[in-house]
Amino acid sequence: MLHRAFAFGRDRWDPTHRFETSWLLPPWALFAFRALFALYAFTTIFFRIGWGCTHPSRTPAMAGDGDTTNTADAPAGVGGERCGSTKASFSFFTVLTYWGIAFYLLVAAVHTATYARNATSRGPLLARFPRSLQALHSLFYTTVTTYPLLVTVVYWAVLYPTSFGAAGGFPSAYSAWSNASQHALNSLFALFEIFVPRTQPPPLVHLWWLIVILALYLGLAYVTLATQGFYVYPFLNPAETAGGRRGVTAYIFGILAAVIVVFGIVWCVIWVRRWVTEEKMGCKGKFAAGGHGSGVDPADPEMGMRTERRN
Template sequence: MRTRWHPLEFFSSPFDPSLTYVSSSVPILRHPIVLASVRLLLAVYVLVTLLVSVVWAGVVSHDIDGYFSYFTHLTYIGLCSYFFASGVQTLVYARNNTYLLRTWPFAKTLQFLHVWLHSTVVTFPFVVTITFWVLLSSSSTFSSVFNTWNNISVHALNSAYALFEVLLTNAPPPPLIFMLADLVLLGGYLGVAYITYATQGFYSTCLVIYLTEARHCVRARQCPYKFGSTYSVSGKISSRHANPFATAYNFLDPRQQGSFLAAYIAGIAVGYIIIFGIVSGMMVIRRRIVNKDKYNNIEGEKEMSVRPSTCGSSESPKQDVERPKDGDRW
């Protein structure tokens, strides 16, 4: 029987009756242990990337204070959390034919949070990737080995991870209610950007470029940053806020943008709605293709089971019985 997606399907009881969050229809990933292994490997790589970038920010570039102000890092942490959680759940399913999220105490709350996290994992990375490569990348993006590896990991592979969940698993499209919830998260991040400016002197966005060649940088409020520009300026230095060759973007500055600020914010919201719609459409198409293949296989098996063994005759064919040779017994 073909299953149909319902926009509030995660509210069903039991949760995930078709086990879509822990399964895949791709032949190489069809066995749950393989899917669990891939998810956990991705989780480990993302975690290593985060740890290396945190150590680099604290030891080399000395700008760890602003690390968690950047949307890139926050979404990458979300990817790490999701792949560890989904990997463990899939591993449990491979051993027990069910998974913990369906049976834990307070399961409804955890299920809601898991589906919400999944909605961000399949959408936010595309926001980061598009914003970075269209608006923020520069000649400094590949200026060193570390910059090259870091930018590819957090600004390119992040979308590859999201596409893995969108196209290669059986996970359903995110419920529409989470589009509104994710817009609230984006609105909350705008608040983080203004808090960052008030406490550290710059508007945080998707990017911090680390260049070890730079020695000093003045605080953002001490030099006229322009959109997409990079500065290394000698002058009064605050070691607490030193951010070597940090790239600053002031499109959130109401004093400079004026009425255009509302247009920028509205553009972010519209862009996210478009991305959410495209991702949901891709997942719906993928599910229909998978369900159609399953339906065709089932119908084919039924047809084979009722097909007569001979054409034009209702009598069953006579079977030739080999007679025993002399000396043999029946």
């Protein structure tokens, strides 16, 4: 298992361009959707940064995670530093995953455009990458189809009821929009990537890396406590969590179990989507003109399944 976790594979990479094509949309339409979603995600991120540096905050220490307990930054920010709570937002898992979604959609849009433009000549940009970057792109896809769903579940099930839910709802239109963008539309973007492209179920070894990344984030959360003096999430604070340290441990293992469940559900949904669309409906894919005749059937370790032979 450990050896496979670091293996990139030796067979031809994604010969039918599943990452850049869809069973439903032609390549340029898939590019347009991904580019539009990326534009919205980056607009949300930078608007929040601008808003956070120009509007007062009720609770600067919690200014990162979709305004869980605040409106935005005070100009003085955290510890007297301008935009301090906006800088602190990089300690929040929601914010980090939203950056990840934005960059994945941007990169995926570029790859889709290069496929649509160069399918019969040089091929898409992703096909020309080193094998290590191709494998990392596959892992990147797995993170943006898993973590956003985890963020949405944890926020609405755990964080919202103890913050805005207890107060009767969001205090402002900005707060409602910000939270909807980061804790609802994030999952919409993930579902689009699950249902629309021709991707296959992720390799099971990716679950290992999802857990490793979560463990690294947990370390970041406590580094933030040591360096900036606040808990990024209240359930990591033994003083505010029922059961103290045991309660914190239970939350950590609960999130671990949740990511395993979410990964399993995503894997099954992608498998069913592929089976229904390709085997039952005969929708093998919308390809660029002349860009679908690979005529090969190699194993594809990064995607965890074998690609179909093209006629």
